[in-house]
Amino acid sequence: METNIKSILNNYPEGSADSLIPMLQDIQEHDGFLSKEAVIEVGKYLKMPASKIFGVATFYNQFRFTPLGKNHIQVCRGTACHVLGSATVLEEIEKNIGVKSGQTSRDGIFSLEVVACIGACGLAPVIAINGNFHAKVTGESIKEILENYRNQE
């Protein structure tokens, strides 16, 4: 894992402050989250205190500090989705997998994230699982969708 972080950092030879966010994005893309070790490594590379990096990373919704589940669920919290019932869908998902937004289920099968508008408002309410969109989801249909992912084990 460590060698991977090094190779990501080496893509930013100039090592300037404005590479910080892209670097963290690359690391998260690769590892699924930002580990403490990774943050320290970045700090050494950019000659920046780790506290400063945590300060920047925690400001942005995108960054996670716990590993993702096997299936990552993103629920859109946009206005169109809200008007068409996304709150019920979210509630059902939370109940079904037993975790709240930002958490990963104990068995590691699901992680849940509430995201700002995905921009597919015409198909609201929308959720994405592992990047695949599910359109016009209801509190009922979500159960089947989750079951399908669960059975893929």
Next chain:
Amino acid sequence: MSKTTIIVGLGSCGLAAGAGKTYNEIERIKNTDKLDFELKKTSCIGMCFREPLVEIIDDSGTYLYGNVDVTKVDEILEKHIKNFSPIQEYIVKSDKFDSPDKDFFEGQVEIALRNCGHIDPESIEEYESKNGYAAIRKIANEKLKPEDVIQKVLDSGLRGRGGGGFATGMKWKFAYNNKAPQKYVICNADEGDPGAFMDRSLLEGDPHSILEGMIICGYSIGASEGYIYCRAEYPLAIKRLNIAIDKAREKGYLGKNIFGIENFNFDLKIKEGAGAFVCGEETALIASIEGERGMPRRRPPFPAESGLWKSPTNINNVETFANIPWIVFNGPEKYNQYGTEKSKGTKVFALTGKIKHGGLVEVPMGITIKEIIYKLGGGIQGGKKFKAVQLGGPSGGCIPEYLSHTPIDYDSVNATGAIMGSGGMVVMDETTCVVDIARFFLDFTQKESCGKCTFCRIGTKRMLEILTRITKGEGKDGDIETLEELSHSIKDSSLCGLGQTAPNPVLTTIKYFKDEYEAHIRDKKCPALKCKELITYDVIPENCTGCTVCAKGCPVNAISGERKQLHVIDHEICTRCGVCFTKCKFNAIKLS
């Protein structure tokens, strides 16, 4: 005889609706049956309510098929391609006959969206075949000076489409007048309004028009570097922008001495946002590009004077840039023939919510809300009653039905207490609770406040708490007045637009729907029957057949009753999830 072409709409919405599978199926049948047509890709065609969309263009005319899921592909190819007989019932738009959906397109004027849904966004040649890069060429050929171009933009009357509505030509002029060795152009593609997708569709559907708009801006203000700050939630837009930038570089449209203009160098980089609404604000956006926490700072100095790395910087929205090549190529007079006196040209809206025909529309300024909703949008879903429309997202407000004759221009919309915003238009019907909507937006702004200004950080939290209480039936006398007082304090003492506008959704709903707030507070009732704590589900004895479907479906076992006997709902256990209501086939569940 020209070759028949089949074009599939592969924007994010289309892909979400399964257009990728449709495309693959067409390709598969084309290969196995050795069919002779050209298969092409395009992006968003705008008609979200009919996705996936497939257009067939042959010698006889153009035919846009709607709702083409994989199962329909075989039939359409069989009849239309092999036997030359279009299937009229699936066609949503054609130049050969009227379709039921024709109103969606009538009344639209395509300027910013001129190429969306018509060209393959990954092909620079297709963009060029539609007068792409012709505006910057015109500048080069006619040896137009930067001042000349800025004058054209000023004359067009174009105002920024990112929400503020500031005159674009003026902004360019400020940046031009500030002499400095290095200047920057930034495209704001952060599209933060949670209910809007105009910019996404433009980025996915016509990335080169944004590039060309930025190149023209670079030439005009004297900048050699540009950034596109695009939110990370739009992976397809980022992918297509990257392709567009690579192709433009290959052709020498980005780089040194481009378009034969001596000493004109311009190149572009993409910066991915990291999910913070406030980063759409221009000074926060600049901080974010610099690698900092995205917190707004005081203006002045404005970015035109001291922006990215303290150099003069011009920031415009995606749609603003998309208009630029068209204006330069066709002339400002042609642009400002559309619109009203103070709001020229067209505006793109993302029409969503309880509307029958939701999608992306571009309309001339001055059109009324009513026309958009009833004519283009086909009215309200399920025959329900139109209640209000929300413009401008978390910074905007609700405009009630009785003001739906309001024309869409900056001043008329502002007069209602809402704002034009960037183009989100969420339609609400009688079953939408406006207090819940106000609470929804405050929840959003409260979470997204960067925390710098006390009133924005804590004031929005207090407002959210009050609104949450009200929707739970725990409202008190004086709550409305406290909300209003907090609203004014937050507006007066916040540094940036986030705080200054965050109370708008609350203020407008109080202004137009005070009775609904009072019903929640005083009578503990939600007139729209939406707020869970204030509604009850009951069985209507006359209609109940004792089929047990509701009892089986109830996730908390709140419904009891023997087979063929009357069922009852225990209000203590009931969580008001509404499953029984949707499952009952006999209309025997009552909501009150």
